[in-house]
Amino acid sequence: MIRVNGERHWNRMMRMAKIGATPKGGVCRVALTDEDKEGRDLFISWCKAAGCTIEIDQMGNIFARRSGTDETIPPVMIGSHLDSQPTGGKYDGVYGVLAGLEVIETLNDHDIQTKAPIELVSWTNEEGARFAPAMIASGVFAGEFSLEYAYARTDKSGKTLGEELQRIGYKGKRPVGNRPYSATFEIHIEQGPILEAAQKSVGIVTGVQGIRWYDLILTGKETHAGPSPMSFRKDPVKAALPIISQLYDLADKHSPDARVTIGFLDAAPGVKNTVPGKLTVSVDLRHPDENILTTMDKAFKSIVETTLEGSVVDGEIIDIWYSPPVAFAPKCIQAVRNAVNKLEVPAMEMVSGAGHDAVYVSKVAPTSMIFIPCEDGLSHNELEKAEKHDLINGANVLLHAVIELAHESV
Amino acid sequence: MIRVNGERHWNRMMRMAKIGATPKGGVCRVALTDEDKEGRDLFISWCKAAGCTIEIDQMGNIFARRSGTDETIPPVMIGSHLDSQPTGGKYDGVYGVLAGLEVIETLNDHDIQTKAPIELVSWTNEEGARFAPAMIASGVFAGEFSLEYAYARTDKSGKTLGEELQRIGYKGKRPVGNRPYSATFEIHIEQGPILEAAQKSVGIVTGVQGIRWYDLILTGKETHAGPSPMSFRKDPVKAALPIISQLYDLADKHSPDARVTIGFLDAAPGVKNTVPGKLTVSVDLRHPDENILTTMDKAFKSIVETTLEGSVVDGEIIDIWYSPPVAFAPKCIQAVRNAVNKLEVPAMEMVSGAGHDAVYVSKVAPTSMIFIPCEDGLSHNELEKAEKHDLINGANVLLHAVIELAHESV
Known part of the structure; x- marks a missing residue:
């Protein structure tokens, strides 16, 4: 069985x-x-x-293509991003791009011709650290944003994404998106503690968790x-x-996949010796199953209404954002599963808690993701760390999943 | 029975x-x-x-003295302050000073000579809005602060209290404090909702509530x-x-005089999609009885310890401030009670939740206070409002309390 170098x-x-x-x-x-x-x-x-x-x-997305034996078949895509957070780590994004390159080199090493072509993609501005929103280029690729909208995004100094793309010489000619793909994969560090534990x-x-954001x-x-x-x-x-307490109970009720996060609290005027006139609480609800997330949404609203019934305090819920859950393509998931079994790599099924380019790409092509552990779940941090043997295991899984869906034809 | 004009x-x-x-x-x-x-x-x-x-x-404190028939008897003091908050009301402080003047004028109107002299005082910088701390001049009077410390306080522009006292021509010659008083009274708007309700x-x-401040x-x-x-x-x-919830239970347990206030909350980093690493909660505990306040202090510490036993979250309590409860002088309280009964004014006994010059003065002379209602408990606010008939009722009570303790000698 072939393996990456x-x-x-x-x-x-x-x-x-x-x-x-x-x-x-x-x-x-x-x-x-x-x-x-x-x-x-360099890439x-x-x-x-x-x-x-x-x-x-x-959009400056880079496509590196390895021909297939049948160029009429839509390519298999491997992609992630090379950009980082300002104080980012060595693995986030870049691993997915370079593991793809390693897959291609391994196919070269073993003279393997796939039926379908392989396209390795590096997406522009995934992090969104300089130009918001994040994942904008895969978003344009998937038709979520227009090219004009993307070009007009500005950084803090007022420079536009379009200008800066031009400046570094990466405003290409190829139209963005509107191409068929047989399958697409993104391999990435988990950015959470589950695999390590x-x-x-x-x-x-x-798949990817659905997210609902509110201000209470x-x-x-x-x-x-x-x-x-x-x-x-x-x-x-x-x-x-009692409202926040019941929200945590709601997470327990839909355990283990539900997430309830109270990340922000503001008591106004925020003075030690004053009973606050107003309290703002951010609520972040997540679940990979759309129906359960809808149930949680309704439960939250009902908790607030019921708890404040007859109360001297008024409550208002502001819906801030909804990102529906993503279910990845069964054929891509199965290809990863098959690769894992073939390689006998210790693996588990899971959903992503964070957003990735693969979320947008999945809207226009059969897609799934592969995760590898990162130490202590730490990411978007200079201390981000992944083990060499996990990087290699992940790349091998990617290799065999790609080979399967590119119709191996040695 | 004589009454004020x-x-x-x-x-x-x-x-x-x-x-x-x-x-x-x-x-x-x-x-x-x-x-x-x-x-x-003008005053x-x-x-x-x-x-x-x-x-x-x-310290710029103004003493207006009406002679007594026996000048060897320590005077009865009536005092409050003429300074206001930057967006203050018409009643806070000034009522206590001008009600005192009205008492003196009423005694004049009726040719009443009291045995003890009467000293009407307007204290400098009670509000502390420009020079912190508040009540600094009555504090120097009571020996809590040195004159040098008070002079050196600065406002936002760097001007000192001493310079500004000089500038407006109110740096007087009389030594601060160190004089005996038979009794002292301060009449003030309540700044709370109890009397109105x-x-x-x-x-x-x-008396005045004791206060304990903490950061949890x-x-x-x-x-x-x-x-x-x-x-x-x-x-x-x-x-x-569960900690905050038990704190509110603690207030119930020592009801109706206990107060528990969570005025400030900060979740760091305070981002919607991040589980906070740190939460800071201000805790303000109050009770007029020193023993009960001590019990509450111990209960709070025990609640935190017990609740966090075996928890994945660490807790630390920082003691920020302790202001012990003040019990006013029985003879002054009784004189107010007698005046209320004589005048048949609807009245109730209560403790002050806020600080006043009377708190410092009570450390060096027999003292009590009289409150009148203010609309909706509103104070330190341009909309602060008190009813004319309450102002007059209060002034009459003050009049008769002062007459009693100044040994009326018509």
Whole structure:
């Protein structure tokens, strides 16, 4: 059974990590900076050396193509991103791109011709650290955003994405999207603690959690702490306790996949000796199953209504954002499963908690993802760390999943 | 039975309110500003017209003295303050000063000579809005702060209290404090909702709540909301719920006098999709009985310890401030009680939830306070409002309490 060249892959990871390397061992290779250009140039040189043809699309996405024996079959795509957070790590994104390159080189090493072509993609500005929103280029690819909208995004200094794409020489000619793909894969570090805790080397990612964001605003009455007896108060903090408590119960009820996060709290005016007049609480609800997420949404609204019935405190829920759950393509998931079984890699099925380019891509092509563990779940951090043997296991799984769906034809 | 001249008193209140009047009907007469000087000058002119002798002490406190028939007896003091918050009301402080003047004028009207002299005091910088801390001049009077410390306090522009006292011509010669008083009274708007709710015109204030301030710091682990299963989380918000809930129970347990206020909450980093790594919660505990406040302090510490036993979240309590309860002088309280009974004014006994000059003064002289209602408990606000008939009722109670303790000798 063929396997990737682990040393070569690891060396490329470490070489790429030198571009934008930070003193703490991380990477600062923010989208459309000089460092990003340097990383892109290096990547392209490697792809060309591996015999690929290169095309850049109008969003600066880089497509490195390895021919198939039947060029009429839509390609199998492998993709992720080379840009990083300002204080990012060496693995987030770049692993998915370079593991794809390693797959191609391994096919070369073994003279394997696939029926379908393979396209290795590096997506522009996945992180969104410089130009919001994140994953904008795969979003344009999937028809979620227009090219004009994307070009007009500005960074803090007022520079547009379009200008900066032009400046680093990566505003390509190929139209964005509107092409068929047989299958697409993205391999990525998990950015969470599940695989590490379960001592698995690979996650077979079956979908992405749906997310609902709300602001819960509780309005009482601002009064002085001393002269206001408890029975006279309209205290939004007191009113919030049973609501938040029931939200955590809701997570338990839909355990283990449900997530309930209270990330932000603001008591106004926020003074020690004043009963707050207003409390704002952010609520983040997640579940991979759309029906259950809908149930959680309704339960949240009912909890607030029921708890505040007859209360002296008023409650309002503001719906901020809804990102529906994504179910990945069964044929892609099955190909990953088959690869895992063939390679006997310790693996588990899971859903992604974070967004990835694969989410947009899945809207226009059969898609799934592969995860590998990262230490302590740490990501978007210079201390981000993944083990070499996990990187290699993941790349091998990717290799065999790609071979299966590209109709291996040795 | 003699009574104050309500119209005269009301007219003086309204006349004083013109100095620093704000468009919304409030007053901006911040300590040691030109407006404060103008208010002081007007007050002194009224006191002189009422036959008082004026002395200014080194802290700018104004003492207007009406002689007694026995000048060897320590005077009865009536005092409050003429300075206001930047967006203050027409009643806070000034009522206590001008009600005192009305008492003196009423004694004049009826040719009443008291055995003890009466000293009417306007304290400098009670509000602390410009120079912190609040009540600094009565604090120096009571020996809590040195004169040097007080002079060195600065406002936002760097000007010192000492310089500004000099500038407006109110740095007097009389030494601060170190004088005996037979009794002292401060009459003030309640700044809370109790009297209004109970439909009482006067509060017989028996003491001031003790206050304990803390920061409760709960430390968990900052993690991404999506990829972190509930069971892996170290969520300080979740850990805080039962603690805060038990704190409110503690207020119920020591009802009706106990107060528990959570005025400030900060979840760090405070991002919607991140489980906070740290939650800071301010805790304000109050009770008029020192023993019960001590019990509450111990209960709070025990709640935190017990609740976090075996928890994945660490807790730390930082003691920020302790202001012990004040029990006012029985003879002063009784004089107010007697006046209330004599006048048949609807009244109730209560404790003050806020600090006043009377708190410091009570450390060096027998002291009590009288409250009158203010609409909706609103204070430190341009919309602050008190009813004319309550102002008059309060002034009459003050009049008779002062007469009793100044040994009426008609």
